[in-house]
Amino acid sequence: MPRPAATRRPHSWPWGLRAPSACVLVSALVLAGLLAGPPSLEARPPGETAAARDARLQWWRDARFGMFVHWGIYAVPAGTFDGRKIRPDHGGEWIQADAPVPADVYETYAPRFNPVKFDAREWVALARDAGMRYIVITSKHHDGFCLFGSKATDYDIVDRTPYRKDPLAALAEACREGGIRLGFYYSQLDWHHPAQMLDPDREGHARYRYTRIRDGRKDEYVAYMKTQLEELITRYDPWVLFFDGEWVKWWTVEDGRDLEAFCRRLKPGLIINNRVGKRRPEDGDYGTPEQKIPATGLPYDWETCMTMNRTWGYKTWDDQWKSADDLLRKLVDIASKGGNFLLNVGPKADGTIPEPSVTALRAMGRWMRTNGEAIHGTGASPFPRPLWGRYTRKPGRLYAHVFDWPADGRLTVPVARDSVARAYLLADEARKPLAIEAAGEDRTAVGLPATAPDPVCSVIALDLKP
Numbered sequence: 001m002p003r004p005a006a007t008r009r010p011h012s013w014p015w016g017l018r019a020p021s022a023c024v025l026v027s028a029l030v031l032a033g034l035l036a037g038p039p040s041l042e043a044r045p046p047g048e049t050a051a052a053r054d055a056r057l058q059w060w061r062d063a064r065f066g067m068f069v070h071w072g073i074y075a076v077p078a079g080t081f082d083g084r085k086i087r088p089d090h091g092g093e094w095i096q097a098d099a100p101v102p103a104d105v106y107e108t109y110a111p112r113f114n115p116v117k118f119d120a121r122e123w124v125a126l127a128r129d130a131g132m133r134y135i136v137i138t139s140k141h142h143d144g145f146c147l148f149g150s151k152a153t154d155y156d157i158v159d160r161t162p163y164r165k166d167p168l169a170a171l172a173e174a175c176r177e178g179g180i181r182l183g184f185y186y187s188q189l190d191w192h193h194p195a196q197m198l199d200p201d202r203e204g205h206a207r208y209r210y211t212r213i214r215d216g217r218k219d220e221y222v223a224y225m226k227t228q229l230e231e232l233i234t235r236y237d238p239w240v241l242f243f244d245g246e247w248v249k250w251w252t253v254e255d256g257r258d259l260e261a262f263c264r265r266l267k268p269g270l271i272i273n274n275r276v277g278k279r280r281p282e283d284g285d286y287g288t289p290e291q292k293i294p295a296t297g298l299p300y301d302w303e304t305c306m307t308m309n310r311t312w313g314y315k316t317w318d319d320q321w322k323s324a325d326d327l328l329r330k331l332v333d334i335a336s337k338g339g340n341f342l343l344n345v346g347p348k349a350d351g352t353i354p355e356p357s358v359t360a361l362r363a364m365g366r367w368m369r370t371n372g373e374a375i376h377g378t379g380a381s382p383f384p385r386p387l388w389g390r391y392t393r394k395p396g397r398l399y400a401h402v403f404d405w406p407a408d409g410r411l412t413v414p415v416a417r418d419s420v421a422r423a424y425l426l427a428d429e430a431r432k433p434l435a436i437e438a439a440g441e442d443r444t445a446v447g448l449p450a451t452a453p454d455p456v457c458s459v460i461a462l463d464l465k466p
């Protein structure tokens with residue numbers, strides 16, 4: 001029985017000090033947490049040194065920009081069921097849950113999935129030309145349908161579709177040729193596997209969001225996942241595993257550790273997201289903010305995944321596209337906070353990537369060809385966000401990303417004049433030095449041309465003296 005409130009005495013604070021407010025206490029705790037460094041002090045994976053972990057994550061941290069691909073038989077209904085547009089605010093890959101589509105009807109999308117226009121090399125070229133360094137594609141989403149030929153089920157593209165080929169094999173090969181690293185999305189939540197059932201205690205869409213494991217069949221499902229992950233790792237040699245659907249009650253931190261260890265034994269260099277466990281900072285290698293950018297970054301490795309319109313899986317009618325300008329500034333914002341940007345495309349059932357996505361990626365690529373060095377291999381801004389844009393940095397160099405070009409032709413940065421060797425625009429191939437002068441102690445003003453070289457984001461590099 002709880003004690004009556006009256007018997008609880010408030011703490012008395014010495015020397016007449018007032019008790020710190022809850023706000024101060026919380027701030028102190030947060031600050032202590034930040035000073036303590038990343039919360040993943042516990043070696044992950046067990047026994048790995050900090051240096052080995054840094055080496056393993058190096059390429060991924062340097063990459064900063066990747067392509068997410070949501071592709072599956074949900075591209076056949078493409079957001080419409082029985083003449084109804086299904087949930088404008090929700091991903092088309094959820095149509096089975098959102099319509100809902102009866103399981104036997106959903107399976108009939110497979111024989112209608114024939115991506116004859118799929119060209120792995122074209123996808124890879126599109127990603128590479130956009131300045132992306134890796135691709136993460138759905139090997140199995142919540143619907144349970146496998147985009148690769150699996151010996152653990154016939155519910156896959158090779159066995160159930162007229163296409164009969166394995167697109168992940170083609171993509172793996174094209175990525176190797178094109179110098180892009182491949183990763184796989186894999187969902188623990190599975191609406192098709194017989195060991196899982198929809199939650200009978202919930203209604204509608206929530207029945208699908210929270211599956212249950214049938215009595216005594218969890219080991220069978222874990223074995224199924226391991227068989228498939230072993231296929232994926234040993235056949236296609238991926239660099240990243242992006243788990244998802246881990247929020248179901250039957251998936252535990254211990255299950256995550258075991259699965260993570262299993263995958264790492266097969267390929268020690270793997271980078272694995274935090275949804276392998278329970279999405280805590282200490283689970284896996286990196287955090288996974290979805291459809292949002294953390295206000296000031298996170299005290300551990302992280303990657304924002306985001307859609308270009310409102311859906312992950314292709315919908316014919318979702319035309320609420322973010323502009324290329326917006327996406328570009330989001331990329332810069334994320335890099336300035338030390339994160340990665342995993343930007344999604346939802347290819348059509350014929351294997352082509354929707355034209356608005358291609359157009360936006362080409363625009364981002366044009367910017368990246370000029371300014372990519374201010375994104376790739378950079379770290380989070382050492383300064384608070386300036387009013388006019390963002391900063392990124394590299395050893396010995398600071399990048400000022402200017403969104404709002406100063407009307408007075410002067411940009412002031414919080415670095416002493418004596419520390420700046422030179423400043424120049426990345427858009428200037430000649431790298432002609434810009435005028436620089438002290439603007440008070442520890443501040444330098446850079447003289448700029450009257451008009452911005454890029455109306456969305458112009459980058460000024462400042463070489464710093466050691």
Ligand code: H79
Pocket residue numbers: 091093094209244247290305312
């Ligand atoms: O694959 C895409 C989506 O289909 C999938 N993730 C991206 C990458 C996705 N499925 N559901 N969601 C995204 C939104 C899920 C939200 C919630 Fe929850 C799951 C709300 C409650 C359970 C997040 C996780 C908040 C609490 C746990």
